[in-house]
Every structure is written in structure tokens, then in C-alpha cells.
Amino acid sequence: MATIPNERLREALQVEKNPTWMPVVALALRDQSGRLLLQKRPPHKHHGGLWELPGGKVESDEFPRLALTREIAEELAITIDPASLTPGLLADEGEFGATVLFVYDCSRWSGEIRPLEHQEWGWFTFAEAGELPLAPMDRDLIKRMAQ
Numbered sequence: 001m002a003t004i005p006n007e008r009l010r011e012a013l014q015v016e017k018n019p020t021w022m023p024v025v026a027l028a029l030r031d032q033s034g035r036l037l038l039q040k041r042p043p044h045k046h047h048g049g050l051w052e053l054p055g056g057k058v059e060s061d062e063f064p065r066l067a068l069t070r071e072i073a074e075e076l077a078i079t080i081d082p083a084s085l086t087p088g089l090l091a092d093e094g095e096f097g098a099t100v101l102f103v104y105d106c107s108r109w110s111g112e113i114r115p116l117e118h119q120e121w122g123w124f125t126f127a128e129a130g131e132l133p134l135a136p137m138d139r140d141l142i143k144r145m146a147q
């Protein structure tokens with residue numbers, strides 16, 4: 001049987017290491033009538049002025065559900081129970097999908113919603129959300145949620 005020289009085998013199995021991909025978690029928070037909470041990104045940030053789901057980057061030492069719980073407390077002053085989250089849709093953008101957005105569904109929280117980062121926010125039906133200038137991944141996600 002022909003053998004592959006070790007060096008060639010190593011080369012063939014070499015997977016390009018790319019530590020630069022970015023996991024982002026976002027919350028599809030619904031009120032009692034099923035409307036979705038969206039907020040507007042600050043003008044100076046990436047996708048500034050566009051509307052999106054609340055959430056943010058998962059730090060390298062965090063579990064996704066805990067990152068989302070942290071982000072939601074930081075942005076909206078409410079507490080969500082990580083165990084009550086349901087994994088939902090997924091989207092990506094950038095070359096080879098370098099930013100991956102994981103959406104969790106949730107309809108229970110405690111506390112009163114307050115925009116701690118002074119962001120504009122509101123509850124929207126899918127039809128209303130479709131009229132907003134949305135971040136590109138969110139446009140796609142909201143279309144899929146509405147189906």
C-alpha cells in the first residue's frame with residue numbers, strides 16, 4: 001500500500017487557524033403580544049444608526065448564554081434567566097462568515113426595561129420591523145422569524 005510521507009500528510013491535514021472570527025449573541029425578546037424588542041445602534045459604532053436585536057460579543061472566557069445575560073443587563077437593565085433561553089436562528093456575515101450571530105428566544109424577564117446606553121428602543125411587529133433601517137443580518141433574521 002502506498003504511504004503518504006509524513007510531511008505531506010501534515011500539510012493535507014493542516015487546517016488554517018483563524019482565531020479572528022467573532023461570536024455574537026442576540027436576544028429575540030417578545031412582549032405579550034409577540035412584538036420584538038429592537039434597539040438602535042449608536043452612530044459611532046459599526047452599523048451605526050441601524051436597528052438590531054439587543055446583545056453583543058461573546059468574550060473568549062464566557063459561555064454564550066452568560067454573555068447574553070450580561071449584555072442584556074448592561075443594555076436594558078433587566079435580568080434574564082440563562083436557563084429560560086431557547087436557541088433560535090443563526091446568521092453570519094463577513095468573509096467566510098467571520099461574524100456569527102446566535103439568536104436566543106425569550107419571553108420572560110424580570111425588572112423594568114431601561115435603555116442604559118441611552119439607545120433608542122421599542123417593541124415592533126414584524127411588519128413594523130421590516131420598515132426600519134436594520135443591520136444586514138437582522139434584516140435577514142427578521143424575514144426568517146416572520147415566516
Ligand SMILES: Nc1nc2c([nH]c(=O)n2[C@@H]2O[C@H](COP(=O)(O)OP(=O)(O)OP(=O)(O)O)[C@@H](O)[C@H]2O)c(=O)[nH]1
Pocket residue numbers: 024025026045046047052053054055056057058099101135136137138
Ligand atoms: N448585538 C447585536 N449585534 C449585532 C446584531 N446584528 C449585527 O450585525 N450585529 C453586529 O455584531 C457586532 C456586535 O457588536 P456589539 O457592538 O453589539 O457588541 P459589544 O456590545 O460587545 O461591543 P463593544 O465592546 O463594541 O461595546 C457588531 O458588529 C454589530 O454590528 C444584532 O442583532 N445584535
